[in-house]
Amino acid sequence: MFAARQASQSVFGAVQRRTFSATASNATKVAVLGAAGGIGQPLSLLLKLNPRVTELALYDIKGAPGVAADISHINTKSTVKGYEPSGAGIKECLTGAEIVLIPAGVPRKPGMTRDDLFNTNASIVRDLAKAAADACPEANILVIANPVNSTVPITAEVFKSKGVYNPKRLFGVTTLDVVRASRFISQLKSTDPATENITVVGGHSGATIVPLLSQAGYTLEGAERDEYIKRVQFGGDEVVQAKGGAGSATLSMAMAGARFAESLLKAAQGQSGVVEPTYGQSGVVEPTYVDSPLYKDQGVTYFASQVELGPNGVEKIHPVGDMSEFEQGLLDVCLKDLKSNIEKGEKWVKENMGN
Ligand SMILES: NC(=O)C1=CN([C@@H]2O[C@H](COP(=O)(O)OP(=O)(O)OC[C@H]3O[C@@H](n4cnc5c(N)ncnc54)[C@H](O)[C@@H]3O)[C@@H](O)[C@H]2O)C=CC1
Numbered sequence: 001m002f003a004a005r006q007a008s009q010s011v012f013g014a015v016q017r018r019t020f021s022a023t024a025s026n027a028t029k030v031a032v033l034g035a036a037g038g039i040g041q042p043l044s045l046l047l048k049l050n051p052r053v054t055e056l057a058l059y060d061i062k063g064a065p066g067v068a069a070d071i072s073h074i075n076t077k078s079t080v081k082g083y084e085p086s087g088a089g090i091k092e093c094l095t096g097a098e099i100v101l102i103p104a105g106v107p108r109k110p111g112m113t114r115d116d117l118f119n120t121n122a123s124i125v126r127d128l129a130k131a132a133a134d135a136c137p138e139a140n141i142l143v144i145a146n147p148v149n150s151t152v153p154i155t156a157e158v159f160k161s162k163g164v165y166n167p168k169r170l171f172g173v174t175t176l177d178v179v180r181a182s183r184f185i186s187q188l189k190s191t192d193p194a195t196e197n198i199t200v201v202g203g204h205s206g207a208t209i210v211p212l213l214s215q216a217g218y219t220l221e222g223a224e225r226d227e228y229i230k231r232v233q234f235g236g237d238e239v240v241q242a243k244g245g246a247g248s249a250t251l252s253m254a255m256a257g258a259r260f261a262e263s264l265l266k267a268a269q270g271q272s273g274v275v276e277p278t279y280g281q282s283g284v285v286e287p288t289y290v291d292s293p294l295y296k297d298q299g300v301t302y303f304a305s306q307v308e309l310g311p312n313g314v315e316k317i318h319p320v321g322d323m324s325e326f327e328q329g330l331l332d333v334c335l336k337d338l339k340s341n342i343e344k345g346e347k348w349v350k351e352n353m354g355n
């Protein structure tokens with residue numbers, strides 16, 4: 001218990017507690033593509049605070065060198081370098097990277113669905129995936145750009161086309177759904193959000209987001225249940241509305257992305273089991289959207305469920321587990337939507353692979 005708590009504090013406790021050190025043998029280069037954006041900047045900041053990261057490579061079509069110069073003054077040991085198309089470029093940014101986070105892409109405005117971003121973001125993700133497949137084919141690729149339900153299959157098809165696809169290394173980041181589901185239940189039940197860890201399965205948009213409250217021992221009824229589910233499924237819309245045209249969730253997403261990267265780093269560095277949830281917690285078993293056998297017989301080839309992470313990326317995909325009849329109903333709707341989101345991504349990329 002004590003050891004787990006110590007480990008779970010590593011990201012946010014790193015600056016104050018100088019006792020934790022990432023050793024040279026754990027040298028880890030992390031690349032952020034889209035690093036000058038609303039998510040990219042705070043995500044890069046949080047990664048700079050993580051002692052498990054030794055080299056931070058920041059790429060954007062504009063502004064990454066400035067972000068890198070700023071972040072590089074923070075007094076943690078990792079080196080930071082910014083890259084843009086006209087300079088050293090994406091190839092150098094990606095070479096040697098073990099983790100590549102992709103928040104590059106356009107965010108929603110009020111009235112849009114995530115799928116409305118498809119036309120713009122599909123080609124951005126395709127091109128960045130091509131660069132990663134060429135420069136760091138063995139890296140863990142963490143797709144944040146929406147619509148995640150489709151951009152992950154697009155990335156997979158790019159890697160397949162180059163003969164370097166490893167399903168254990170591709171992740172759609174759905175951690176923000178877990179963070180929201182945990183925070184929102186703590187508000188209803190007046191519990192400590194740091195000790196809530198609600199499993200969320202499915203995908204990352206609207207009805208494909210399925211929180212499994214029953215697995216945490218909670219039962220909500222009637223309007224309270226419906227409002228909770230709606231808030232988790234449409235939490236992104238809440239932020240889009242509040243920002244009034246200035247984008248979508250960036251700060252909470254940066255925390256969620258940094259948490260998932262931290263989980264992968266812990267797993268790569270040999271920790272196992274579930275780490276006790278605390279503020280900023282990350283374990284090596286996390287829900288994430290991966291190439292999954294769970295619903296392949298229904299044509300749903302990617303699915304988020306609890307995934308055990310290890311040195312090789314995906315170690316074990318856990319089944320969804322027990323759920324209530326109501327949750328089963330949500331899952332049935334989710335699977336239908338997910339199938340069409342996946343097929344859309346695969347169809348588009350096959351027709352638009354480019355050179
Ligand atoms: N998975 C999730 O839970 C979440 C995903 N998102 C998604 O993340 C994406 C980014 O959101 P924000 O950071 O708010 O947007 P933003 O517009 O603030 O930043 C995007 C950045 O990507 C850069 N970019 C665009 N094309 C690029 C390319 N080809 N190569 C490199 N960089 C490129 C832009 O220059 C910009 O700096 C959106 O698609 C959004 O929907 C947002 C929140 C949560």
Ligand SMILES: O=C([O-])CC(=O)C(=O)O
Nearest residue numbers: 108146176236237248249
């Ligand atoms: O809602 C959006 O467009 C951004 C997002 O994915 C989220 O906040 O979950």
